[in-house]
Amino acid sequence: MSERAERMADKIRCDACPVLCYIAEGRAGACDRYANHGGELVRLDPLTVIEAGAETVPFLSTDEEWDGDILRANRPFITAVGAGTTYPDYKPAPFIVSQEVAGVDMVTVVTEGIFSYCGVKVKIDTDRHIGDECAIVRSEGEPIGHVMTSEYGSKMLSLGGVEHLTGGTKAEGRATCDALLRLCNREAVELTVEGGATVVVQAGQAPIINGVQERLMRVGCGSATIGMFATQWAPHVDEVIVVDDHITGVLSEHQAGRMLDIPPTGIRVTGRKSTPGRYFQVAHPGTGWGGTDVEDPLTILRPADPKIAWPGLRLLMVSTTGEQWAYYTLDENLAPQPAEITAPLLASVERIAENCEPSVCSVLFMGGAGGSLRAGVTENPVKLTRSVKEALTHVSCGGAEAYVWPGGGITVMADVMDMPTNAFGYVPTPALVAPIEFTLRRSDYAALGGHVERIVPAKDVVKPGIRRVGPAPRHPDPRHAGNFNWSKGG
Numbered sequence: 001m002s003e004r005a006e007r008m009a010d011k012i013r014c015d016a017c018p019v020l021c022y023i024a025e026g027r028a029g030a031c032d033r034y035a036n037h038g039g040e041l042v043r044l045d046p047l048t049v050i051e052a053g054a055e056t057v058p059f060l061s062t063d064e065e066w067d068g069d070i071l072r073a074n075r076p077f078i079t080a081v082g083a084g085t086t087y088p089d090y091k092p093a094p095f096i097v098s099q100e101v102a103g104v105d106m107v108t109v110v111t112e113g114i115f116s117y118c119g120v121k122v123k124i125d126t127d128r129h130i131g132d133e134c135a136i137v138r139s140e141g142e143p144i145g146h147v148m149t150s151e152y153g154s155k156m157l158s159l160g161g162v163e164h165l166t167g168g169t170k171a172e173g174r175a176t177c178d179a180l181l182r183l184c185n186r187e188a189v190e191l192t193v194e195g196g197a198t199v200v201v202q203a204g205q206a207p208i209i210n211g212v213q214e215r216l217m218r219v220g221c222g223s224a225t226i227g228m229f230a231t232q233w234a235p236h237v238d239e240v241i242v243v244d245d246h247i248t249g250v251l252s253e254h255q256a257g258r259m260l261d262i263p264p265t266g267i268r269v270t271g272r273k274s275t276p277g278r279y280f281q282v283a284h285p286g287t288g289w290g291g292t293d294v295e296d297p298l299t300i301l302r303p304a305d306p307k308i309a310w311p312g313l314r315l316l317m318v319s320t321t322g323e324q325w326a327y328y329t330l331d332e333n334l335a336p337q338p339a340e341i342t343a344p345l346l347a348s349v350e351r352i353a354e355n356c357e358p359s360v361c362s363v364l365f366m367g368g369a370g371g372s373l374r375a376g377v378t379e380n381p382v383k384l385t386r387s388v389k390e391a392l393t394h395v396s397c398g399g400a401e402a403y404v405w406p407g408g409g410i411t412v413m414a415d416v417m418d419m420p421t422n423a424f425g426y427v428p429t430p431a432l433v434a435p436i437e438f439t440l441r442r443s444d445y446a447a448l449g450g451h452v453e454r455i456v457p458a459k460d461v462v463k464p465g466i467r468r469v470g471p472a473p474r475h476p477d478p479r480h481a482g483n484f485n486w487s488k489g490g
Contacts, residue, residue: 012036017087017114017427030428046467047095048081048420050399075099076462077471077478079399080110080435081423086376087114092451093376097458098442101479105442107455108479109377116431118367119160120183121413123151124199124207125217125359127320129245129285129293130155131196138192142175143168147193153218157191157201159183165430177430183363184416184424184432197287203363203416210287216356218320222249222290223278225320228355229348230256236344238314239265243282243300243324245291253277266308266334267315270300290319297326304334316345322352362415365397365424367434369410376451377438383448384438385410391485392444396478398423398435399471412436418472439478441486 011022014034021029028035028044035044084094095110124130130147131137137145137157145159164176182189188202200208207214219225222244230251233240240251251257252265254277271282282300286293294300297317304313313330327345328336341349374381387393388410395402395410400418405411416423425433446452471477481487 012039012041014041015088016041016085017431017433018429019427031426031433033425033427033433043082043084045082045422045425046465047083047461048079048398048423048467048469049076049462050079050420050471051076051468075101075479076458076468077399078108078110078437078458078461079396079420079423080112080437081398081420082467083110083112083435085112085114085433086372089372089375091376092454095461096451096454096456097461098455099458099479102481104481106479107440107442107445107450108458109438109445109450111373111376111436112425112433113367113369113373113436114427114429114431115367115434116165116429117162117370118180118365118432118434119145119158119164120180120416121148121364121366122157122159122183122201123362123364124155124157124201125153125357125361126155126207126209126214127153127218127245127291128155128209128214128287129196129291130199130209131193132285135196136194138194139179139189140175142172144172144176144179144191147196152221159191160432173430174428177426177428177432180432181424181426184365184434185422186363186416201361201363203361205361206359207361212287214359216321216323216353217359218244218290219322219352219355220320221247222320223247223254225249225318225352226251226254226277227256229352230254230260230262232348232351233316233345234260234262236314236342236348237316238262239267240316240318241267241269241297241300242318242320243290243292243294243297244320245283245285246280247274248279248282248290248300250277250279264308265313265315266305266310267313268302268305270302289324290321297324298328298336301336304330306334309334314339316341316349318349318352320352321356322349322354325349362417364413364415365419365432365434366411366413367432369395369412369436373436374410378449378451380449387440387444387448388438391483393438393440393448394478394483396437396439399437399478401472401475401478402436418475420467420469437478440484444486 023036093109093111135147148156160180186203222242225242226249242249271279283292283294288294315328318325327341329339374384397414398419402412402414
């Protein structure tokens with residue numbers, strides 16, 4: 001019988017997490033990760049290795065043909081996906097493997113961490129207003145996070161965290177864990193923002209806001225758009241207004257317009273003037289033009305200045321994505337009247353859209369590697385923390401490059417799109433189960449008090465039945481010398 005199990009009548013007990021399920025023959029535990037197979041506790045998801053030289057994302061399927069030639073694949077990297085955990089924390093990591101890389105004896109410590117202190121940061125490429133900063137974000141009616149400060153062309157959400165997982169009601173904890181799991185495994189999740197929008201978020205896909213799928217993120221703010229396209233507009237129009245929730249641009253007043261000798265037009269917009277040609281608060285936030293509540297762009301105009309404006313003045317109004325535009329000429333009463341847009345101006349509008357990047361959702365897993373993870377690596381956990389900060393130990397998540405936050409502890413952040421599919425699990429405590437690997441020289445591992453007696457050669461781990469995937473593009477091998485201080489003489 002596995003060391004993780006003890007018998008109770010016809011069931012075995014799993015101690016892979018604090019729930020301590022009793023599992024009957026042929027059944028799985030509450031997490032769906034461990035099952036009773038003939039009286040043995042088995043891990044249902046296969047151990048995953050990354051094969052250098054294999055096809056890149058999307059990851060290889062488990063039924064992919066394989067010739068078994070490990071050396072030709074240029075050293076597989078054993079990830080923590082499907083590896084198992086160290087719970088109840090006194091045990092060494094499930095896999096501590098050694099490989100020689102470019103003449104250096106390297107060790108990778110592999111474990112699936114049970115993260116109560118974890119969450120995701122979600123970046124949603126859109127100008128649409130989804131909710132006020134600090135507004136509560138809900139899933140299945142339960143609060144699971146909040147709206148963060150916006151970034152350039154994107155809205156940001158902070159979801160999860162220990163307060164939502166364990167600090168509220170059982171329903172809140174379950175809804176939070178479920179949403180985090182699905183987001184990290186690249187599934188679609190519907191979120192509602194208090195006082196704002198309903199948003200469907202899925203890593204690598206365009207967001208759906210109030211039932212409408214976004215296409216483009218902004219080329220720039222209204223002021224930046226003026227600067228980018230002023231030379232293309234100057235010969236063909238008298239005035240351009242780029243409508244934006246944050247900074248609406250007015251060509252003739254803008255420094256770019258002045259440098260191109262565009263004369264004042266007398267066209268005036270609502271809002272608070274910042275610097276010449278730049279206006280704040282021209283309308284309320286919304287899902288209309290440029291992230292405002294504007295559906296008719298003329299509503300942001302005040303009457304034209306009769307001392308400056310003239311009949312026949314040509315006016316282009318456009319959003320920051322080029323998806324909304326309108327062209328007018330002023331009549332005898334200096335009122336804008338719809339007109340047929342000229343070919344050069346239409347081309348400029350299309351150029352704005354051409355320069356907009358596709359709208360996409362990004363999901364970054366963020367978690368703190370605490371005592372249980374570190375104890376699985378070394379008998380003196382603080383030495384692992386110091387080794388990470390000194391760049392003697394490299395941290396990866398499912399083989400993907402992980403950003404380690406400065407300051408105390410080992411707080412990591414990784415893009416779920418760079419990780420193997422279905423890399424995350426859960427335990428109903430509730431908490432996420434996420435892969436994490438620590439890679440370092442064998443000599444450094446021994447120096448920090450590592451479980452050197454548990455080291456096994458990688459070739460003894462790479463056996464039939466494991467899952468082989470290709471590496472994520474753009475990211476270096478976690479064992480690459482460039483990841484470590486010692487390669488730089490540090």
